[in-house]
Amino acid sequence: MPWAAIAITMAGAAACGSPDAASQAPPSAEQIAAGQAAYRANGCAVCHGRDGRGDGPTAGSLRPRPPDFTDASFAAGRTVETVAAVIASGVAVMPAFGHLDAPTRRHLAVWILSRASSDDDVATKEQQ
Numbered sequence: 563m564p565w566a567a568i569a570i571t572m573a574g575a576a577a578c579g580s581p582d583a584a585s586q587a588p589p590s591a592e593q594i595a596a597g598q599a600a601y602r603a604n605g606c607a608v609c610h611g612r613d614g615r616g617d618g619p620t621a622g623s624l625r626p627r628p629p630d631f632t633d634a635s636f637a638a639g640r641t642v643e644t645v646a647a648v649i650a651s652g653v654a655v656m657p658a659f660g661h662l663d664a665p666t667r668r669h670l671a672v673w674i675l676s677r678a679s680s681d682d683d684v685a686t687k688e689q690q
């Protein structure tokens with residue numbers, strides 16, 4: 563038992579001692595859920611589809627078509643930072659969402675990138 567207590571203490575100290583721990587941590591369920599809520603609240607689904615598959619009601623008439631966020635090739639080479647930047651600036655026929663605050667744009671980016679992992683549908687399923 564004393565050993566377990568020591569191990570827990572050391573793990574806690576290691577986590578606190580690393581200033582980069584937060585930025586390197588995988589996104590939390592809370593961040594993903596906040597991103598999904600912002601996505602639904604800001605009309606992204608009209609073009610991108612409810613679940614980000616690029617199949618919203620207007621998608622068929624858009625050139626270029628919105629990408630399928632659930633396709634692993636979409637996430638490849640993209641980061642939370644690059645996706646959040648595109649949300650702020652807009653691209654092609656997509657309007658800029660620079661009026662959203664930076665944390666909201668990051669949450670949107672986290673949710674979008676989470677769509678590409680095949681076992682990530684937890685966040686969506688929890689809401690259904």
Ligand code: HEC
Nearest residue numbers: 604605606609624626627628629645648653654656659670
């Ligand atoms: C009017 C339709 C429309 C709306 C509304 C819209 N988008 Fe888009 N979006 C597009 C289209 C079309 C593209 C593809 C542009 C291209 O390929 O050049 C795109 C591309 C993207 C991309 C990929 C950018 C990249 O790196 O290539 C992201 C991320 C994105 N949209 C997020 C969002 C989010 C988040 C919202 C809501 C806050 C949103 N979009 C609202 C049409 C839309």
